Amino acid sequence: MPDETSVAPRTSPGTRGTTPDRQRLILQAALDCAMDCGVDAVSIDAVRARCGASVGSIYHHFGSKEGLVAALFFDIFDEQSRAIQDALDHAQGLREGVCALVTGYLDWVVLAPDRARFLFQARSHVASGPRRADLLAAAQNRNRALLRWFEPHQACGAVRDLPCDILPSLVMGPVQSYCRAWLGSPGQLPGPQTFREILADTAWRAVRN
Amino acid sequence: MPDETSVAPRTSPGTRGTTPDRQRLILQAALDCAMDCGVDAVSIDAVRARCGASVGSIYHHFGSKEGLVAALFFDIFDEQSRAIQDALDHAQGLREGVCALVTGYLDWVVLAPDRARFLFQARSHVASGPRRADLLAAAQNRNRALLRWFEPHQACGAVRDLPCDILPSLVMGPVQSYCRAWLGSPGQLPGPQTFREILADTAWRAVRN
Amino acid sequence: MPDETSVAPRTSPGTRGTTPDRQRLILQAALDCAMDCGVDAVSIDAVRARCGASVGSIYHHFGSKEGLVAALFFDIFDEQSRAIQDALDHAQGLREGVCALVTGYLDWVVLAPDRARFLFQARSHVASGPRRADLLAAAQNRNRALLRWFEPHQACGAVRDLPCDILPSLVMGPVQSYCRAWLGSPGQLPGPQTFREILADTAWRAVRN
Amino acid sequence: MPDETSVAPRTSPGTRGTTPDRQRLILQAALDCAMDCGVDAVSIDAVRARCGASVGSIYHHFGSKEGLVAALFFDIFDEQSRAIQDALDHAQGLREGVCALVTGYLDWVVLAPDRARFLFQARSHVASGPRRADLLAAAQNRNRALLRWFEPHQACGAVRDLPCDILPSLVMGPVQSYCRAWLGSPGQLPGPQTFREILADTAWRAVRN
DNA sequence: AATGAATGAGCCTTCATTCAT
DNA sequence: GATGAATGAAGGCTCATTCAT
Numbered sequence: 057m058p059d060e061t062s063v064a065p066r067t068s069p070g071t072r073g074t075t076p077d078r079q080r081l082i083l084q085a086a087l088d089c090a091m092d093c094g095v096d097a098v099s100i101d102a103v104r105a106r107c108g109a110s111v112g113s114i115y116h117h118f119g120s121k122e123g124l125v126a127a128l129f130f131d132i133f134d135e136q137s138r139a140i141q142d143a144l145d146h147a148q149g150l151r152e153g154v155c156a157l158v159t160g161y162l163d164w165v166v167l168a169p170d171r172a173r174f175l176f177q178a179r180s181h182v183a184s185g186p187r188r189a190d191l192l193a194a195a196q197n198r199n200r201a202l203l204r205w206f207e208p209h210q211a212c213g214a215v216r217d218l219p220c221d222i223l224p225s226l227v228m229g230p231v232q233s234y235c236r237a238w239l240g241s242p243g244q245l246p247g248p249q250t251f252r253e254i255l256a257d258t259a260w261r262a263v264r265n
Numbered sequence: 266m267p268d269e270t271s272v273a274p275r276t277s278p279g280t281r282g283t284t285p286d287r288q289r290l291i292l293q294a295a296l297d298c299a300m301d302c303g304v305d306a307v308s309i310d311a312v313r314a315r316c317g318a319s320v321g322s323i324y325h326h327f328g329s330k331e332g333l334v335a336a337l338f339f340d341i342f343d344e345q346s347r348a349i350q351d352a353l354d355h356a357q358g359l360r361e362g363v364c365a366l367v368t369g370y371l372d373w374v375v376l377a378p379d380r381a382r383f384l385f386q387a388r389s390h391v392a393s394g395p396r397r398a399d400l401l402a403a404a405q406n407r408n409r410a411l412l413r414w415f416e417p418h419q420a421c422g423a424v425r426d427l428p429c430d431i432l433p434s435l436v437m438g439p440v441q442s443y444c445r446a447w448l449g450s451p452g453q454l455p456g457p458q459t460f461r462e463i464l465a466d467t468a469w470r471a472v473r474n
Numbered sequence: 475m476p477d478e479t480s481v482a483p484r485t486s487p488g489t490r491g492t493t494p495d496r497q498r499l500i501l502q503a504a505l506d507c508a509m510d511c512g513v514d515a516v517s518i519d520a521v522r523a524r525c526g527a528s529v530g531s532i533y534h535h536f537g538s539k540e541g542l543v544a545a546l547f548f549d550i551f552d553e554q555s556r557a558i559q560d561a562l563d564h565a566q567g568l569r570e571g572v573c574a575l576v577t578g579y580l581d582w583v584v585l586a587p588d589r590a591r592f593l594f595q596a597r598s599h600v601a602s603g604p605r606r607a608d609l610l611a612a613a614q615n616r617n618r619a620l621l622r623w624f625e626p627h628q629a630c631g632a633v634r635d636l637p638c639d640i641l642p643s644l645v646m647g648p649v650q651s652y653c654r655a656w657l658g659s660p661g662q663l664p665g666p667q668t669f670r671e672i673l674a675d676t677a678w679r680a681v682r683n
Numbered sequence: 684m685p686d687e688t689s690v691a692p693r694t695s696p697g698t699r700g701t702t703p704d705r706q707r708l709i710l711q712a713a714l715d716c717a718m719d720c721g722v723d724a725v726s727i728d729a730v731r732a733r734c735g736a737s738v739g740s741i742y743h744h745f746g747s748k749e750g751l752v753a754a755l756f757f758d759i760f761d762e763q764s765r766a767i768q769d770a771l772d773h774a775q776g777l778r779e780g781v782c783a784l785v786t787g788y789l790d791w792v793v794l795a796p797d798r799a800r801f802l803f804q805a806r807s808h809v810a811s812g813p814r815r816a817d818l819l820a821a822a823q824n825r826n827r828a829l830l831r832w833f834e835p836h837q838a839c840g841a842v843r844d845l846p847c848d849i850l851p852s853l854v855m856g857p858v859q860s861y862c863r864a865w866l867g868s869p870g871q872l873p874g875p876q877t878f879r880e881i882l883a884d885t886a887w888r889a890v891r892n
Numbered sequence: 893a894a895t896g897a898a899t900g901a902g903c904c905t906t907c908a909t910t911c912a913t
Numbered sequence: 914g915a916t917g918a919a920t921g922a923a924g925g926c927t928c929a930t931t932c933a934t
Contacts, residue, residue, distance in 0.1 A: 078893085094393055096305075099928060110895045111930085117893090121929060177389060183449060184303060192450065222443060222460045226467050229439035234431060240392060241401060251431045258435050261470040287918080309904060319920045320905085326918090330904065496914085512811055514723075517907060528916045529909085535914095539908060595807060601867060602721060610868065640878045643861040644885050651856035652849060658810060659819060669849045676853050679888040705897080726924060737899045738926080744897090748925065 079117050081107045083128050091170050095177045098125060126187045129178045130194065132171045137198050139164035150209050154263060155256035157202065158231045162248045162255065165235045173239045199224050206263075215263045226262040231255045288326050290316045292337050299337075300379045304386045307334060335396045338387045339403065341380045346407050348373035353410075359418050363472060364465035366411065367440045371457045371464065374444045382448045408433050415472075424472045435471040440464045497535050499525045501546050509588050513595045516543060544605045547596045548612065550589045555616050557582035562619075568627050572681060573674035575620065576649045580666045580673065583653045591657045617642050624681070633681045644680040649673045706744050708734045710755050717755075718797045722804045725752060753814045756805045757821065759798045764825050766791035771828075777836050781890060782883035784829065785858045789875045789882065792862045800866045826851050833890070842890045853889040858882045 085107035089098045100121055104111055118124040143160025147153040165172040182191050202224055209215045218226065231248070234255065238245045248255070294316035298307045309330055313320055327333040352369025356362040374381040391400050411433055418424045427435065440457070443464065447454045457464070503525035507516045518539055522529055536542040561578025565571040583590040600609050620642055627633045636644065649666070652673065656663045666673070712734035716725045727748055731738055745751040770787025774780040792799040809818050829851055836842045845853065858875070861882065865872045875882070 094389065100930085101928070104896095111897095112895050112932085113893075115930075180303065180386065180449065192453070218463065219460070221454055222463055225439045225443040225446065226463070229442035230434045230471070231438070232442055233438035234434040237434065240389070244401070245430055251428070254427065254431055254435070258471045262439070262467045308902080310902080321907085321921070322919050324905070512807065518909085519907070522917095529918095530911085530916050531914075533909075598721065598804065598867065610871070636881065637878070639872055640861060640881055643857045643864065644881070647857035647860035648852045648889070649856070650860055652852035655852065658807070662819070663848055669846070672845065672849055672853070676889045680857070680885045727926080728924070739900070739928085740898050742926070 078109060078113060082109055082114055082117060082124065083131060085109075086124055086128050087170065087174060090174050090177065095125065095174070095181060100124075122181075122185045122187075125178055126182050126185060126190075129175065129182045130187075130190065132168075132175050133194055135168075135171070136161070136164055136175065137194075137201075139167075140198075141201065144205060150214050151260055151264075153205060154227065154260045157227055158256045158259045159252055161228065162231055162235065162252060165239070166248055169239055172235065176236055176239065202227070213265060216265050218263065223263070227259045230258050287318060287322060291318050291323055291326060291333065292340060294318075295333055295337050296341075296379065296383060299383050299386065304334065304383065304390060309333075331390070331394045331396075334387055335391050335394060335399075338384065338391045339396075339399065341377075341384055342403055344377075344380070345370075345373055345384065346403075346410075348376075349407075350410065353414060359423050360469055360473075362414060363436065363469050366436055367465045367468045368461055370437065371440055371444065371461060374448070375457055378448055381444065385445055385448065411436070422474060425474055427472065432472070436468045439467050496527060496531060500527055500532055500535060500542070501549060503527075504542055504546050505588065505592060508592050508595065513543065513592070513599055518542075540599075540603045540605075543596055544600050544603060544608075547593065547600045548605075548608065550586075550593050551612055553586075553589070554579075554582055554593065555612075555619075557585075558616075559619065562623060568632050569678055569682075571623060572645065572678050575645055576674045576677045577670055579646065580649055580653065580670060583657070584666055587657055590653065594654055594657065620645070631683060634683050636681065641681070645677045648676050705736060705740060709736050709741055709744060709751065710758060712736075713751055713755050714759075714797065714801060717801050717804065722752065722801065722808060727751075749808070749812045749814075752805055753809050753812060753817075756802065756809045757814075757817065759795075759802050760821055762795075762798070763788075763791055763802065764821075764828075766794075767825075768828065771832060777841050778887055778891075780832060781842075781854065781887050784854055785883045785886045786879055788855065789858055789862065789879060792866070793875055796866060799862065803863055803866065829854070840892060843892055845890065850890070854886045857885050 082103060085103045086098050088106055089102045098121070100111055100114055103109070103114060103124070114124065118127055140157060140160040143156040143163070144153055147156035179191070182188070199220070203220050206215060206223065210217050234245075234251065235248055238248055291312060294312045295307050297315055298311045307330070309320055309323055312318070312323060312333070323333065327336055349366060349369040352365040352372070353362055356365035388400070391397070408429075412429050415424060415432065419426050443454075443460065444457055447457055500521060503521045504516050506524055507520045516539070518529055518532055521527070521532060521542070532542065536545055558575060558578040561574040561581070562571060565574035597609070600606070617638070621638050624633060624641065628635050652663075652669065653666055656666055709730060712730045713725050715733055716729045725748070727738055727741055730736070730741060730751070741751065745754055767784060767787040770783040770790070771780060774783035806818070809815070826847075830847045833842060833850065837844050861872075861878065862875055865875055
C-alpha cells in the first residue's frame with residue numbers, strides 16, 4: 057500500500073544546503089519504526105510507508121532487512137562508542153577516567169534515549185545474523201580500548217588487577233543495568249542523571265585498590 | 266485458558282510429582298523452541314510439533330502466543346526469584362547476604378542457562394504486551410524483597426544509604442551484565458563461576474560503608 | 475477460555491417464581507451476540523462466554539451451531555407472525571385489515587428491533603442450511619394466511635385480483651424496506667411510527683381497486 | 684492497494700477495452716466465489732485459486748478481504764445506480780419516470796442476477812466495516828437523485844408531497860422485496876419480468892395524487 | 893538509482909465439533 | 914443433563930524478497 061502515510065517530502069527541501077540522502081532518510085524511518093513498537097516492527101513495508109522510499113530503493117541501499125537493521129545498529133553503536141571515548145579523552149587522571157566511562161555512557165543515553173533503546177533491542181538480532189562477526193569485533197574493539205586505558209593503572213597497582221573478561225562488566229554493569237531499566241519502563245524511574253555520582257563512584261569502588 | 270484474567274494457569278502445573286500435564290508439556294516445548302533459535306522461533310506450529318498438542322489445545326490453555334510466552338516467562342522468573350531468595354535466606358550476616366544475592370543469581374544462571382537466556386530474551390516481549398503490569402509488579406516485588414533485606418543494615422549504618430531505585434542495579438548490575446554476555450556469545454567467555462568471588466566482592470564494594 | 479466474561483449467574487435466581495431454563499438462556503445469549511456484531515459473531519464460544527453454559531450443554535440442547543441459530547430464528551419468526559396475525563385478527567373490514575398487516579409488522583419491529591434485525595440478518599443463513607425446507611414452509615404459511623385473508627375481498631372485486639406470488643411484496647414491500655433501512659443505520663432515520671399512516675395508506679393504494 | 688484512503692482502485696480497472704488487469708481479474712474471481720456459495724465463500728484462498736493471483740497480490744491491491752468485498756460491492760452498486768439513472772434519463776413525463784425507476788431496477792436485476800444477489804448479501808458486511816460511511820454516502824446519493832427527480836413533480840402537486848425519508852421505500856420497496864425473494868429462492872418464483880407492469884403500476888399508485 | 897507489482901511461505905487465530913468424565 | 918479439554922481444518926494476514934520497467 058504505497059504512500060498511504062507518507063509524511064516526509066521526497067527531499068526535505070531547504071533544511072540545509074544539501075538534501076539529506078536517501079540512506080539517512082531510510083535509516084531514520086527504521087529507527088522511528090523501532091521506537092513505536094520495538095525492533096520487530098521494523099518491516100520493509102513500515103519503513104517504506106514512513107519515509108516514502110520504494111521497496112526497491114531500500115533493497116538497493118541495504119540489500120536486505122537484516123542489512124538495514126545492522127546498518128542502523130552499527131551507526132548508533134559507533135556513535136555511542138565515540139561518545140564514551142570522547143568523555144574518556146577529556147578526563148584527567150585515574151578516578152576521573154573511570155567516572156568518564158560511566159558518565160560518558162550515561163550522558164549519551166540521556167541525550168539519545170531512542171537510539172540507546174534501539175541498541176539494547178537490536179543487539180541480539182544483529183548477533184544472530186550474518187554480521188555477528190562484525191558485532192563481536194566492534195564490541196571487542198570497545199572493550200580493548202577500555203582495557204588499554206586501564207592497563208597502565210593496573211600495572212602501577214592503582215587499580216585491581218582484574219581479568220579482562222570481567223572488567224567491563226564491573227565498570228559498566230551498574231550504569232547499563234539502570235539505563236536499561238529506565239529505558240524499558242518510561243516514567244517509572246528517575247532519569248539516570250539523578251544517580252550520576254553514585255554510579256560513577258560505584259564504578260570506582262569496583263576497580264580501585 | 267480456563268480463566269483469562271488469572272495470572273497463572275489455574276492448576277499450577279507440575280507442582281506435584283504426578284504425570285506432567287498438557288500445560289507443562291506445552292511450556293516445555295515452547296522453551297525448547299526458544300533454546301534452538303531464540304524467542305522468535307516460538308511459533309504455535311513449532312510448539313505443536315514438539316509436544317504433540319493440537320493448536321486448539323495450546324489456545325485453550327494459554328489464549329494466545331503472547332500468553333504462552335508470558336506464562337513461560339513468569340514461570341521462569343518466579344523460579345529465579347525463589348533461587349535468589351533461597352540463597353539469601355541461607356546467608357548469615359551482612360556481607361554474606363550481599364554475596365548470596367550475586368552468587369544465588371549466578372549459580373541459577375549456570376544451572377539453567379537456557380531458562381536464563383529465555384528470561385533475557387523474552388522480557389521485552391512481555392513488557393510490551395498485555396501483561397506489562399504483571400511484569401512491573403513481579404520486578405518490583407523482587408526489588409522490594411532486596412530492599413527490605415538491606416533496610417536494617419542501612420539503618421544501622423553498615424551499608425551506604427542508597428536510593429532504593431538505584432540499589433538493585435548497583436548490587437546486581439555487574440553479575441547480570443556478565444551473565445548476559447556469557448549467555449549471548451556461547452563459547453566466547455569463561456563461565457560465570459570463574460568470577461564468582463570477584464562479582465560478589467564487587468557487589469560488596471558497591472554498598473559497604 | 476471458559477467463564478472469563480460470564481455475567482449472568484448460572485440460574486438467575488429469584489427473577490420469577492421459576493428459573494429460566496438453559497435453553498432460553500442460551501438463545502438469549504445467542505441473540506445478544508448477534509446484536510453486538512452481526513450473526514457471524516454468534517459462535518459457540520461467544521455464546522458460552524455470555525451465558526455461562528458449557529460447550530457441551532449448548533450442543534446437548536441444539537445439536538449444532540446451525541441448529542442454535544435456526545432455533546432462535548424460528549422462535550422470533552413465529553413471534554413476528556403471531557404479532558401480525560393478532561393485528562389482523564383485531565381489524566375490522568377490508569381497509570383496516572390491509573393497514574393492520576402493515577402496522578402490525580411495523581409495531582412489532584419497533585417493539586423488538588433487535589429481534590427484527592436478527593430476522594433480517596439470519597434469514598439467508600437459515601435458508602442455506604438444513605432447515606431450508608422449514609423456512610420455506612414457514613414463509614409460505616405466513617403468505618398463505620395473508621392470501622387467504624385477501625381471497626374473499628378479491629373475489630368480490632374490492633381489491634385488485636393480483637397473482638399470489640406478488641401480492642405479499644406489494645403490501646409489505648414498503649414497510650419492510652423502510653424498517654430494514656431504519657434497523658440498518660441506527661440514528662439516521664426517523665422511527666417507522668413516523669410513517670405509520672403513509673405506509674398503511676400505501677399498502678392500501680397498492681391493492682385497492 | 685496503491686492508496687489506502689482512496690475509495691476506488693487508483694486506475695479504474697476495465698474502463699477501457701484493454702486486457703483486463705489484475706484488479707479486475709481479482710474482483711471477478713471474488714464475484715464468482717460469491718455466486719457459488721454466498722459472500723462467506725469469498726475467502727482469499729478461494730479467490731486466489733480462481734484467478735491465479737497470489738495472496739500478496741490481492742492484499743497489494745485491496746488491503747484486506749473486507750476491502751476486496753467492499754470494492755466489489757461499490758463497483759456493482761455504482762453499476763446498478765447507473766442502470767437506474769439511465770432508465771430514468773430516457774423516460775419522458777411523470778408516470779413514465781416512476782415506472783422507469785422500477786423497471787430500470789428490475790431489468791438490471793434480471794440482467795445481472797448474480798451481481799444483484801451479491802449486493803443484497805454483501806451490504807450488511809460493508810455496512811459494518813470501515814467503509815460504512817462510504818456506503819451511507821452512496822445510498823444517500825442515489826436517494827438524493829431520486830428525490831431531486833421527484834421534486835418538481837411534488838412542487839406542482841402532480842405527486843403526493845411525501846417526506847423524503849420514506850419516498851424511496853414507497854417507490855422501490857415492492858420491487859426490491861420481490862427481487863430479493865426471487866434471488867433468494869431460485870426456481871421457486873416467476874421472474875420479476877412477469878410482474879413488470881404490476882410493480883411499476885404499484886409504484887405509481889404509491890406516489891400519485 | 894528508483895519504482896511498485898507480484899510472489900508464496902509462514903504465522904496467528906478462530907471455530908465447530910467430539911468425547912470421556 | 915452438564916462439563917471442558919482436545920482436535921484440526923480453514924481462514925486472514927504479514928513479510929522479505931525478486932524483477933521488469
